[in-house]
Amino acid sequence: MDKFVINGGKPLEGEIEISGAKNEALPLTVASILTDDVSIISNISDLADLRSMISLLEVLGVKSEIKGNVLRIDPSGCDGYEAPYDLVRKMRASVYVLGALLGRLGRAKVSFPGGCVIGTRPIDLHLMGLEKLGARIKIEHGYIIADADKLVGTEIFLSGIHGPSVGATVNVMLAAVKAEGVTVIKEASCEPQITELADFLNSMGAKIEGAGTPVLIIHGVKELHGAKHEVIPDRIEAATYMIAGVITRGNLLIKNCIVKHLEAVIEKLREIGAEITYEDDGVRVKAKDPLKPVNIRTAPFPGFPTDVQPQIMSLLATVPGISVITEGVYPDRFIHVSELNRMGADIKVDNAVAVVKGVEKLSGAPVMASELRGGAGLVLAGLSAINQTVVSRVYHIDRGYESMEKKLANVGADIKRVSE
Ligand code: EPZ
Numbered sequence: 001m002d003k004f005v006i007n008g009g010k011p012l013e014g015e016i017e018i019s020g021a022k023n024e025a026l027p028l029t030v031a032s033i034l035t036d037d038v039s040i041i042s043n044i045s046d047l048a049d050l051r052s053m054i055s056l057l058e059v060l061g062v063k064s065e066i067k068g069n070v071l072r073i074d075p076s077g078c079d080g081y082e083a084p085y086d087l088v089r090k091m092r093a094s095v096y097v098l099g100a101l102l103g104r105l106g107r108a109k110v111s112f113p114g115g116c117v118i119g120t121r122p123i124d125l126h127l128m129g130l131e132k133l134g135a136r137i138k139i140e141h142g143y144i145i146a147d148a149d150k151l152v153g154t155e156i157f158l159s160g161i162h163g164p165s166v167g168a169t170v171n172v173m174l175a176a177v178k179a180e181g182v183t184v185i186k187e188a189s190c191e192p193q194i195t196e197l198a199d200f201l202n203s204m205g206a207k208i209e210g211a212g213t214p215v216l217i218i219h220g221v222k223e224l225h226g227a228k229h230e231v232i233p234d235r236i237e238a239a240t241y242m243i244a245g246v247i248t249r250g251n252l253l254i255k256n257c258i259v260k261h262l263e264a265v266i267e268k269l270r271e272i273g274a275e276i277t278y279e280d281d282g283v284r285v286k287a288k289d290p291l292k293p294v295n296i297r298t299a300p301f302p303g304f305p306t307d308v309q310p311q312i313m314s315l316l317a318t319v320p321g322i323s324v325i326t327e328g329v330y331p332d333r334f335i336h337v338s339e340l341n342r343m344g345a346d347i348k349v350d351n352a353v354a355v356v357k358g359v360e361k362l363s364g365a366p367v368m369a370s371e372l373r374g375g376a377g378l379v380l381a382g383l384s385a386i387n388q389t390v391v392s393r394v395y396h397i398d399r400g401y402e403s404m405e406k407k408l409a410n411v412g413a414d415i416k417r418v419s420e
């Protein structure tokens with residue numbers, strides 16, 4: 001198991017190039033099995049989660065090849081319908097094969113994804129949406145077993161107690177594109193990856209309107225064909241490095257990012273006191289003390305992303321004064337707090353609310369990543385802390401950040417990957 005050894009306290013200066021979005025590449029890869037033709041997905045990142053998804057599709061009979069950052073998918077041999085526990089448990093996005101296999105083969109047997117450290121993460125909305133389209137679903141021995149003689153379009157409300165679901169929207173879209181008639185998804189997720197998925201499916205021959213709004217209208221088609229698509233830059237990676245610039249009181253140019261996907265984060269960083277300017281080839285982030293505490297509530301897009309909550313918490317831990325962070329999407333996503341407190345942070349959690357009392361300086365310590373974004377938050381804390389921080393279990397970080405330590409070292413961080 002690898003760890004990161006970080007000697008903190010150095011302001012980061014230079015340019016960081018953002019890679020392709022993980023949470024878009026995953027559903028696109030699965031969507032490509034809705035035809036027998038080859039599809040080409042470019043600007044993919046080298047990420048453990050994408051490799052896990054490709055391994056899962058291989059078990060179903062899909063052939064894939066990666067050259068550089070281009071993924072070629074040949075689904076013509078995809079006749080398997082069982083997604084086994086060993087592969088699904090590695091990554092919840094594996095559950096997307098449920099909708100895609102129903103769309104392709106009319107049946108699927110997919111291991112039930114369990115809970116995880118960011119919360120219980122149910123899939124009731126996925127199953128409800130697929131049942132409304134006509135799938136028969138039963139849960140047996142830890143597997144979701146689904147089949148349908150035919151899928152028929154209908155009206156589906158997809159919002160749960162914490163708002164719209166990205167995953168349920170993806171699963172229903174994948175099943176509905178080839179269903180008979182029209183499907184209307186109300187309270188659909190508006191996240192950028194849904195818009196990109198709709199664009200990709202439309203370029204495969206689907207007829208989807210309204211992507212990026214809460215109402216998606218899907219006119220079912222009989223056949224889809226192969227397509228090409230370029231993955232957009234990863235907004236969560238961009239936000240993470242913007243915060244790296246602020247937490248080290250540095251000066252970074254974040255290249256290759258889409259500003260309109262980052263507005264909620266930019267707004268909060270400006271409120272904290274960072275100077276953020278737009279340049280031809282990116283967003284420049286500069287910060288120096290004193291910075292101000294803020295209150296944040298995470299929410300589905302276009303709100304402040306839950307996937308940036310741990311990173312901004314690390315920053316606020318270094319901003320004197322009281323900041324309050326309310327987790328509006330995953331009320332239990334605070335596993336990183338105890339590790340931050342080991343570094344001298346002063347954070348108290350009560351249900352979905354974290355009260356962060358900023359300190360002058362964090363102090364380096366051995367800490368453990370327990371999930372992807374929490375791990376990224378600990379790396380940021382280590383970059384700002386006095387002395388050495390060792391972040392263990394960086395395999396969590398490798399799931400969603402391509403070469404994090406190299407990108408940070410290129411802008412002046414003292415960070416090394418060490419194999420234990
Ligand atoms: C996606 O997860 C992302 N994953 C997550 O990113 C992200 O944190 C999350 O959306 C929220 O933005 C991918 O895109 C692969 P949801 P997903 O269904 O789709 C509840 C990362 O770090 N809910 O939108 O699983 C759920 O419990 C990852 O990159 C139900 O109640 O999230 C949560 O409270 C981690 N029933 C809320 O909805 C359901 O059937 C939103 O979850 C499904 C979800």
